Amino acid sequence: MLRLSKLADYAAVLLVQLGQLDTLATASSLAQSTGVPEPTVAKLLKGLAGDGLVTSFRGARGGYRLGRPLDQISVASVITSVDGPIEVTACVNGRYCDAGPLCSLSGHWDMVNDAVFRALEAITLADMMPSRPQAKAAPLAAIIDTSPRYRHGASS
Amino acid sequence: MLRLSKLADYAAVLLVQLGQLDTLATASSLAQSTGVPEPTVAKLLKGLAGDGLVTSFRGARGGYRLGRPLDQISVASVITSVDGPIEVTACVNGRYCDAGPLCSLSGHWDMVNDAVFRALEAITLADMMPSRPQAKAAPLAAIIDTSPRYRHGASS
Numbered sequence: 001m002l003r004l005s006k007l008a009d010y011a012a013v014l015l016v017q018l019g020q021l022d023t024l025a026t027a028s029s030l031a032q033s034t035g036v037p038e039p040t041v042a043k044l045l046k047g048l049a050g051d052g053l054v055t056s057f058r059g060a061r062g063g064y065r066l067g068r069p070l071d072q073i074s075v076a077s078v079i080t081s082v083d084g085p086i087e088v089t090a091c092v093n094g095r096y097c098d099a100g101p102l103c104s105l106s107g108h109w110d111m112v113n114d115a116v117f118r119a120l121e122a123i124t125l126a127d128m129m130p131s132r133p134q135a136k137a138a139p140l141a142a143i144i145d146t147s148p149r150y151r152h153g154a155s156s
Numbered sequence: 157m158l159r160l161s162k163l164a165d166y167a168a169v170l171l172v173q174l175g176q177l178d179t180l181a182t183a184s185s186l187a188q189s190t191g192v193p194e195p196t197v198a199k200l201l202k203g204l205a206g207d208g209l210v211t212s213f214r215g216a217r218g219g220y221r222l223g224r225p226l227d228q229i230s231v232a233s234v235i236t237s238v239d240g241p242i243e244v245t246a247c248v249n250g251r252y253c254d255a256g257p258l259c260s261l262s263g264h265w266d267m268v269n270d271a272v273f274r275a276l277e278a279i280t281l282a283d284m285m286p287s288r289p290q291a292k293a294a295p296l297a298a299i300i301d302t303s304p305r306y307r308h309g310a311s312s
Contacts, residue, residue, distance in 0.1 A: 003159075003243070003244060004244045004265075009265075075268055087159070088159060088160045089159070089160045089165050105168060105169055105172055105284055108284040108285070109160075109165075109284070111279060111283065111284060112231055112276065112279055112284070115275040115276070115278065115279055116272055116275050116276065118275070119271040119272050119274070119275035120268065120271065120272065122271065123267060123268055123271055127267065128264040128265070128267060128268070129264070
C-alpha cells in the first residue's frame with residue numbers, strides 16, 4: 001500500500017478551508033466546517049503552525065490563517081509537515097532492511113523516493129481547488145532526477 | 157506515511173535478481189540469493205506470473221524467468237501487481253471518506269494519485285540497477301496530467 005495518512009489528508013482539507021476564509025478561524029469553527037474532529041484539528045494546526053503553513057494569533061479574537069497562499073503550499077510540504085520526510089521505502093538514505101548486503105537494490109530506492117517527492121512538490125493545494133483552471137507544471141528535471149548520484153551504483 | 161509495502165519491495169528485488177540470471181531460477185534458489193523467505197518468494201512469484209512479469213516453466217528442470225526485460229518493467233507495474241492499484245488516498249475514483257460532502261477536496265486527490273503513479277511508471281527496474289548509466293526520462297505530460305478532467309471541479 002502506498003497510502004497517505006488520514007492526518008495528512010485532513011491537514012490539506014483544513015488548509016484549503018483556511019484559504020477560502022477572509023477572517024481568522026478557530027479550531028472549533030474549522031472542525032465544524034470541515035467535519036474533522038476538533039481535537040484532531042487543534043493538533044494539526046499546532047504542527048502546521050510550527051512549519052509556517054499556518055499562522056496563529058492569540059487573544060479573545062485570535063485564531064488561525066494561512067502562513068502563505070495556497071499556491072505556495074505544495075502537497076509534499078503538507079505531507080512532510082504532518083508525517084515527516086517522504087520515504088516510500090525504509091531503504092533510503094543509507095538505511096537498509098533485513099535483506100542487507102544480499103539486496104541488489106540497496107540504496108537505489110532513493111531514486112523512486114525522490115521522484116515521488118518531486119511529483120508531490122509540483123502540485124500545490126491551489127492546483128487541487130475545484131475552481132483551479134489548470135495544474136501547475138514543473139520542469140521535467142524537477143520530477144525525474146538523473147543526477148550523477150544515481151549512477152554507477154553510487155548511493156547517497 | 158507514504159510507504160511502499162515490504163512485499164512490493166521484495167518483488168522488485170526478486171525481479172532484478174531474475175534479470176541478472178541466464179538460467180531459470182526456482183523459488184528456493186531466489187530465496188537463497190536474495191535473503192527473502194522462501195514462502196514469501198513462492199507467493200510473490202505466483203502473483204507476478206499472473207501479471208506476466210515472470211514466466212513459469214514446470215517440470216524437474218522448471219523454474220522462473222522474467223516475463224519481459226527489466227527496462228520494460230516499471231516500478232508502478234510491480235507495486236500494482238503486488239498491492240493493487242496505486243491510490244495514495246482512499247478519496248479517489250468517486251469514493252469518499254467520513255468527511256463526505258463537507259470536504260472541499262473531494263474527488264481532487266485523483267490528480268495527486270495520478271502524479272505519483274506517473275512518477276513510478278516513468279522509472280523501470282533497469283533504471284534502479286547499480287550499473288544503469290542514467291535514469292530514463294519521461295515526457296513531462298506523462299508525470300503531471302493537466303487534462304480537462306482535473307479542471308473546473310470535474311471528478312472522474
